[in-house]
Amino acid sequence: MKIAVIKETGADEARVAATPDAVKFYVAAGHSVNVTKGAGKKANFSDADYKDAGATISATNDASVKSADFVMSINGGSKALVTKMKKGAGIFGLMNPTDHPDYAKACAKANVTAYAGEYIPRISRAQSMDILSSQSNLSGYRSVVEAAAIYGRAFPMMMTAAGTIAPAKTFIMGVGVAGLQAIATARRLGAVTTATDVRPATKEQVASLGAKFIAVENEEFKEAETAGGYAKQMSSEYQKLQAELTAKHIAKQDIVITTALIPGRPAPRLITKAMIKTMKPGSVLVDLAIERGGNVEGAKPGEIVTTTNGVKIVGLLNWPSRMAADSSSLFARNIRNFLPLVTSEDGTYAPDWDDEIIQGCALTKDGEVVHERLL
Numbered sequence: 284m285k286i287a288v289i290k291e292t293g294a295d296e297a298r299v300a301a302t303p304d305a306v307k308f309y310v311a312a313g314h315s316v317n318v319t320k321g322a323g324k325k326a327n328f329s330d331a332d333y334k335d336a337g338a339t340i341s342a343t344n345d346a347s348v349k350s351a352d353f354v355m356s357i358n359g360g361s362k363a364l365v366t367k368m369k370k371g372a373g374i375f376g377l378m379n380p381t382d383h384p385d386y387a388k389a390c391a392k393a394n395v396t397a398y399a400g401e402y403i404p405r406i407s408r409a410q411s412m413d414i415l416s417s418q419s420n421l422s423g424y425r426s427v428v429e430a431a432a433i434y435g436r437a438f439p440m441m442m443t444a445a446g447t448i449a450p451a452k453t454f455i456m457g458v459g460v461a462g463l464q465a466i467a468t469a470r471r472l473g474a475v476t477t478a479t480d481v482r483p484a485t486k487e488q489v490a491s492l493g494a495k496f497i498a499v500e501n502e503e504f505k506e507a508e509t510a511g512g513y514a515k516q517m518s519s520e521y522q523k524l525q526a527e528l529t530a531k532h533i534a535k536q537d538i539v540i541t542t543a544l545i546p547g548r549p550a551p552r553l554i555t556k557a558m559i560k561t562m563k564p565g566s567v568l569v570d571l572a573i574e575r576g577g578n579v580e581g582a583k584p585g586e587i588v589t590t591t592n593g594v595k596i597v598g599l600l601n602w603p604s605r606m607a608a609d610s611s612s613l614f615a616r617n618i619r620n621f622l623p624l625v626t627s628e629d630g631t632y633a634p635d636w637d638d639e640i641i642q643g644c645a646l647t648k649d650g651e652v653v654h655e656r657l658l
Contacts, residue, residue, distance in 0.1 A: 303328055318340055377401050387647055395647065402643055412621045424606075430569050434566075453475070454476075455478040456578065462542040466492045470493050481521075486500075541572060559596070564592060
């Protein structure tokens with residue numbers, strides 16, 4: 284199989300879809316790999332590293348994908364790029380297809396099969412391919428590290444001859460993969476940590492990490508999880524009760540990190556301006572859902588906003604890219620685990636259309652848009 288690894292063009296994107304180690308593995312398996320010049324530079328992987336691993340370096344993305352059977356990307360490339368691919372080839376990446384339906388149409392028109400990494404089914408067999416989880420894990424970690432730097436005070440309790448420094452109080456809203464890692468990281472740094480989520484199963488997970496669970500635990504709360512493990516949209520009555528509890532708790536916090544997302548929908552608003560006004564000067568709010576509209580009222584994409592009462596609202600974008608080397612390594616391993624599903628026994632490109640993982644993430648097939656979310 285001919286594999287292409289493209290250079291991402293987004294201004295805030297530093298990741299690359301295959302590391303030199305991944306390329307070495309593909310070459311050893313009998314595949315040829317073409318990497319666009321500078322593809323790994325922002326993640327500290329040089330063109331020389333890729334050459335040493337056995338890759339050929341192309342000057343442009345167009346040149347890389349021209350003869351490729353399978354294209355590896357972070358964000359799916361562009362509509363223009365897929366027109367340069369050969370008919371019948373495949374491309375893999377995080378494509379955000381519901382927000383960009385024209386991209387899937389462009390792939391169909393070019394007779395390119397697009398595989399959306401975010402649509403890989405959450406089943407046990409696909410855990411090693413779960414890009415959303417691998418990237419969210421790093422986002423949760425980085426959010427606490429960034430918050431600690433912006434906060435500018437100590438996280439753990441410190442007892443000195445000059446006096447005692449109280450530990451920081453950290454509140455994590457949303458206990459998915461990012462939230463759990465944020466809890467674990469805050470605890471390692473010594474913060475007094477609390478967390479909330481509408482899914483009952485998360486209560487035990489929070490406790491296992493040594494944090495305290497905060498939620499309105501009524502009958503609706505007990506049924507607040509989908510079969511796929513995501514949070515359900517809660518009623519306005521529940522949201523009101525939860526908001527009242529949250530407001531009282533937030534007023535006492537130093538760091539608040541919000542991670543709440545519902546697939547295919549705008550991020551739920553968790554923190555209002557009225558709540559922010561009750562927070563202490565110097566407190567920090569980190570909104571990890573800013574790319575879907577944000578959980579925090581007043582958060583601005585790509586900015587750190589300081590409110591009139593001295594609270595800093597962090598709306599930085601693309602958190603995994605802020606740890607490009609590690610996030611690229613995990614992303615590359617996810618694709619490496621996915622590759623056998625589109626590879627025949629003799630090593631050629633041949634998607635297994637009977638496989639539920641392929642069925643779950645393929646947006647296009649044979650010149651048509653086929654994914655149910657886009658029909």
